[in-house]
Amino acid sequence: MHFVDSFFNFVLQYQQNEPVTLWVNKVGPYNNPQETYNYYSLPFCRPPGKAVHKWIGLGELLGGNELIESQIDIKFQKNVDKGVICQLELDEAKVKQFKDAIENNYWLEFFVGMFCVIFFYMMHDET
Numbered sequence: 001m002h003f004v005d006s007f008f009n010f011v012l013q014y015q016q017n018e019p020v021t022l023w024v025n026k027v028g029p030y031n032n033p034q035e036t037y038n039y040y041s042l043p044f045c046r047p048p049g050k051a052v053h054k055w056i057g058l059g060e061l062l063g064g065n066e067l068i069e070s071q072i073d074i075k076f077q078k079n080v081d082k083g084v085i086c087q088l089e090l091d092e093a094k095v096k097q098f099k100d101a102i103e104n105n106y107w108l109e110f111f112v113g114m115f116c117v118i119f120f121y122m123m124h125d126e127t
Helices: 003-013 058-062 092-103
Strands: 022-029 067-069 106-112 115-120
Touching: none
Parallel strands: none
Antiparallel strands: 022 067, 022 106, 106 115
């Protein structure tokens, strides 16, 4: 299936203002894609209460996939004003975890609906 077909199937799947789930998945160093960790192994804001998991097939599980519902309020085709999603106090240990992730070119993966999104923490060389 082509990306355009997938996109239109995604769009047709939702009605305006219908909730769209953001699933967080995993993180890992760019230079070693087999080395993956749970998304919340980094000190990101966690949803309140017990985490909701979306269990997938054995192959995905063995590949290090663990989809966890972010509980961030997203509505399809609804514009929102800039605002705070969560607040997190960073102590020295948490700052070190994020710094190490950036220095090791970590990526993180999450899913919006059925679309995979990968974000990279990359070092910028000033030289």
